[in-house]
Amino acid sequence: MSSGDRLDSLREVIEQHNYQYYVLDAPQISDAEYDRLFAELQALEAEHPERLRADSPTQRVGGAPLPQFVPVAHATPMLSLSNAFADDEVAAFDHRVREGLAAEGEIAYSAEPKFDGLAVSLTYEMGVLRRGATRGDGTTGEDVTANLRTLRSIPLRLRGSGWPASIEVRGEVLIWRSDFARLNERQREKGEKEFVNPRNAAAGALRQLDPRITATRPLRFFAYGLGAIDGAGWPSSHSAWLDRLAGWGLPVAGERRRVSGLAGLLAYYQEIGGRRASLPYDIDGVVYKVDDLAAQARLGFVSRAPRFAIAHKFPAEEAVTELLEISIQVGRTGALTPVARLQPVFVGGVTVTSATLHNEDEIRRKDVRIGDVVVVRRAGDVIPEVVRVLLDQRPATARAFVMPQRCPVCASSVVRSVDEKGAAAVARCSGGLFCPAQRKQALLHFASRRAMDIEGLGDRLVEQLVDHDIVRTPADLYRLGLLALAHLERMADKSANNLLAAIEKSKRPTLARFIYALGIRNVGEATARELARQFGSLDRLLAADEAQLMQVPDVGPTVAQCIRQFFSEPHNLEVIAQLCAPGGVVPQESDAAAPADGVLAGKVVVLTGTLPSLTREAAGQMIIAAGGKLSASVSKKTDYVVAGAEAGSKLEKARQLGVEVIDQGRLLALLDTTREQPAR
Numbered sequence: 001m002s003s004g005d006r007l008d009s010l011r012e013v014i015e016q017h018n019y020q021y022y023v024l025d026a027p028q029i030s031d032a033e034y035d036r037l038f039a040e041l042q043a044l045e046a047e048h049p050e051r052l053r054a055d056s057p058t059q060r061v062g063g064a065p066l067p068q069f070v071p072v073a074h075a076t077p078m079l080s081l082s083n084a085f086a087d088d089e090v091a092a093f094d095h096r097v098r099e100g101l102a103a104e105g106e107i108a109y110s111a112e113p114k115f116d117g118l119a120v121s122l123t124y125e126m127g128v129l130r131r132g133a134t135r136g137d138g139t140t141g142e143d144v145t146a147n148l149r150t151l152r153s154i155p156l157r158l159r160g161s162g163w164p165a166s167i168e169v170r171g172e173v174l175i176w177r178s179d180f181a182r183l184n185e186r187q188r189e190k191g192e193k194e195f196v197n198p199r200n201a202a203a204g205a206l207r208q209l210d211p212r213i214t215a216t217r218p219l220r221f222f223a224y225g226l227g228a229i230d231g232a233g234w235p236s237s238h239s240a241w242l243d244r245l246a247g248w249g250l251p252v253a254g255e256r257r258r259v260s261g262l263a264g265l266l267a268y269y270q271e272i273g274g275r276r277a278s279l280p281y282d283i284d285g286v287v288y289k290v291d292d293l294a295a296q297a298r299l300g301f302v303s304r305a306p307r308f309a310i311a312h313k314f315p316a317e318e319a320v321t322e323l324l325e326i327s328i329q330v331g332r333t334g335a336l337t338p339v340a341r342l343q344p345v346f347v348g349g350v351t352v353t354s355a356t357l358h359n360e361d362e363i364r365r366k367d368v369r370i371g372d373v374v375v376v377r378r379a380g381d382v383i384p385e386v387v388r389v390l391l392d393q394r395p396a397t398a399r400a401f402v403m404p405q406r407c408p409v410c411a412s413s414v415v416r417s418v419d420e421k422g423a424a425a426v427a428r429c430s431g432g433l434f435c436p437a438q439r440k441q442a443l444l445h446f447a448s449r450r451a452m453d454i455e456g457l458g459d460r461l462v463e464q465l466v467d468h469d470i471v472r473t474p475a476d477l478y479r480l481g482l483l484a485l486a487h488l489e490r491m492a493d494k495s496a497n498n499l500l501a502a503i504e505k506s507k508r509p510t511l512a513r514f515i516y517a518l519g520i521r522n523v524g525e526a527t528a529r530e531l532a533r534q535f536g537s538l539d540r541l542l543a544a545d546e547a548q549l550m551q552v553p554d555v556g557p558t559v560a561q562c563i564r565q566f567f568s569e570p571h572n573l574e575v576i577a578q579l580c581a582p583g584g585v586v587p588q589e590s591d592a593a594a595p596a597d598g599v600l601a602g603k604v605v606v607l608t609g610t611l612p613s614l615t616r617e618a619a620g621q622m623i624i625a626a627g628g629k630l631s632a633s634v635s636k637k638t639d640y641v642v643a644g645a646e647a648g649s650k651l652e653k654a655r656q657l658g659v660e661v662i663d664q665g666r667l668l669a670l671l672d673t674t675r676e677q678p679a680r
């Protein structure tokens, strides 16, 4: 065999062993034997540099570190899942699905483990791995191709044949428990800090700018779905797709199962729950997905989560510890949250030193006193909470907590109001942005990764900027100069310059991010995105009245009122004007616009009356997803009026103006022409 042939066959043999080991979990040779083959390939490639190929197993670890990650816009958003904890929530999910599909019999579901790792997307073109990205905020992630290439469980080239010209595979990056134990052992030996849990270690590894560091961390990958896919003739069910992906050499959990109806879901949950401890990796629940892709498309999405899938979570882990003190945290909107300071305790994968007590009512209801022995709970990334008190262990010295009458930060009076859901009394500092704590939180929110993404503007810096009265409002950030920063502690010239550069870089946010960054009460990321899509520009949003605001999916009377209140506050308008002054922030309006290639691209649609099976919100989302714009009122610019039962004056007006009136069936038929591909 010529050395060239040997080279090719070595590449194949090594990838085959990777596949045996990482995908089939059935290694056929020892590690030493593998290393020997690998070394031989490296030597041959060094001898014949002209035969080096990017998809060679030796080329998984790239060269120089990146200066920074490049943002990647996801072709279709990477969504999250709604959660269910109790069986009746799963029953309600199954019920909604059957109702939504007007199904007679039981629904076929794909049931899968819910991996406790990080979502990533892998794009293969003509079978070759071209790009890997993190989930990011769901719309935009970061290009981590070089890092993902180092995972031997990710094929650089798909096996077999018949792949689409381009395919985006989605899945989870995680670290197996045994690998994690070894990783920490290594850290200990080197005298370096141990990782808290496999998920954190995986997250850290994925965000390394130097792929050579990522390569030293034992990351693995499991595929659980698809992004968009071009062309027709593909499998029509999710489970068939997973089988197809497995056939192409991608790791897919062996625990996946096609089950039928509610009973099938609950039996799967029991089974996997029983096997949880013996699985090689951490899971925090199971995921159920309607298996039929056409049915998935019909069910569609609510806000950031699909209607066709749900995560059934395992109960959160609990631990017992001592409550040392109750302190008060002042939030962005002034809400005073009592926080339990705890004797540190390891629970749910991390050491917990504090837990939320939510509010005064909650403290009273649970009868929590300072000095008590308490049960704390933590699940996933959720803030730990105090579940209950072990009353039989209450010390005689335990004392009750009293909510202060004045804000512990700014001494403004504390007012009580009922929270948004009308459920609990909230104590609030009345100081508004006069209160340094509220100012700090508002600034931190403004600068946060999912808002304006000003890197380096963290807790400590904001603390100093506000305490020294250098920055009062977000607009002040854009007027900062080196001189002002020079006075701050631990602020070398380099970090000051970096901060100024990061602030400069943040001047072109998407409109959605900008709206979110303003910190309007009850306007989270999803709502901000909808507002941006609906109104298209800041000026139009500012001019919208409550009725127009309520046309936006997710916006009800409370949220509409919060938005109006925010924009009628002169101080807020002043800050916005300063932010957007010449040379300042320019929200990118086009970025927020609807997809330009949808079947309703550029069309203005008005919904009126009650549709037979779609809620107004669902219909609105489908229209927006297809590139349409929703409008509250009918005019000559309206392209379609979708009319349901009891449609009134809008239908009348449409007829007068000669605007095309369609019903739900026609709307769905219109939208369906976009779907020669399985919608995901």
Ligand code: IVH
Pocket (backbone or CB within 6 Å): 079, 080, 081, 082, 112, 113, 114, 115, 116, 117, 118, 119, 135, 171, 172, 224, 225, 287, 306, 309, 311
């Ligand atoms: S499907 C459209 N399947 O859970 C639904 N997600 O809360 C997209 N996850 O960010 C997700 N295991 O990182 C899906 N078998 C599984 C999963 C899974 C873990 C994670 C994923 C996602 C999060 C959603």
